[in-house]
Amino acid sequence: MRNDKEDLALLNILRQCEAKEKIPLIDYITDSGEGRLSLSKESENKLVAAKLSERFFDDEKNKLIIKEIQSFGGNSLVNLIRSGKGVSYDEIVRDVASKVGAKVTSTASCEDMENAIIAKIIEKAWDKMSPEDRKEMTEFMHIPAKGPVTLAAVLAAAELGGFATFQLVASVANALAKQIIGRGLAFGANAGLMQGLGVLVGPVGWAVTALWLAADLAGPAYRVTVPCVIQIAYLRQTIAIKNFKICPQGHPQKDPNAKFCSTCGAPIAAPLLQNT
Template structure:
């Protein structure tokens, strides 16, 4: 794995030093390939020395991968003045939150804003589910079904996200996979086994409708937005996935 000191890495992305190759694959594909699986015009990762040397051993150059995302997070002219270093990851997350009309505070941590992104997608999707689909979901997630109102289920999901563990990871997989399907036309390649995402198909359609509405509000003329939105959801998932994996092997 790539070695680095804490001075040259965005601290909100430092957890990726524990990522495995297969866990980083979807993020790398998002940065390099568009919805038609054609290389993005502005991407530089596939031409980098690290990519040429290590290929699909993504964990060997995870820092370079994060740098690519940070470049997409800033516009081209601004990046020139930043000496090609892009923007801080927190700025990217905040920008995605603004695009999705999510309220957050400047003192919110990156993970708190990421959780608000998951919650927003969940809330918009929940209202498009049938009663049977709702009950199936709360059963799978082991959430009390005594209150299936929007307020009741929102509170339950908020608590789930704060609590962490397998169910939080499971929820993040469901949302990230559905967002990937909706924006990039392809789901996750890792972590979506049948047992983990039993009711995944229930969310794919409704999340697609959610992002059809959100997409009309986003500056789709900006290629960067087509990268940063799904990439932030991938990283949100990776943060929970890696933490869950590390806690499991303790």
């Protein structure tokens, strides 16, 4: 794998995630174990073995996942010029952002670009929502804006980080997993967080379907890079909110020492995610 700054940051993300959370990346890379022409049989076998047994999911597999994503991120000419190392994750995310029509600055971080990609998908989904769907979505996410500024508030939530960003990223990653590998994400310790996200399933699913069809028609590399970037965005946000607490009504609390909800006053539960 390449060892650029963002590539090493991605390796750190994978090291902090549970094996089951990384399985979708393996499925995207290996076409759910069916193999791809540009994927060596050796790499395929190693990744499938890691998928089947967590004891095979060592740091070598984390690096192999990144290496293969990097390889799919560049065409053969670029790979040849760069001694077969593929392209950096930063370049891959920037390319995916361009593909989906998300505007990013030249200095944007990978996290910023990932969130911009999610915001663009949500923006497309918004057009397919009924007024009732929009109302239910914003109420679920505790977004108070009304009228023409509501979409702007939702898109801001997608890009600013925090629990609302996690909700939107998770809904998109889950919809894409269902579209490509035929099943949603295994949320595990996150299961409680996902309650109520059904309000996003329909419209977000439609937008993701349209995104996937566009990527699928564009060439084999995008069939790997687009879903991988979105899954990595989900993994990044999962780590970011691991110390958040939540009240029984689903209100997130940024204060790690909070004992009562700042929104409704209910007693606060344990952090949303627990290390196991």
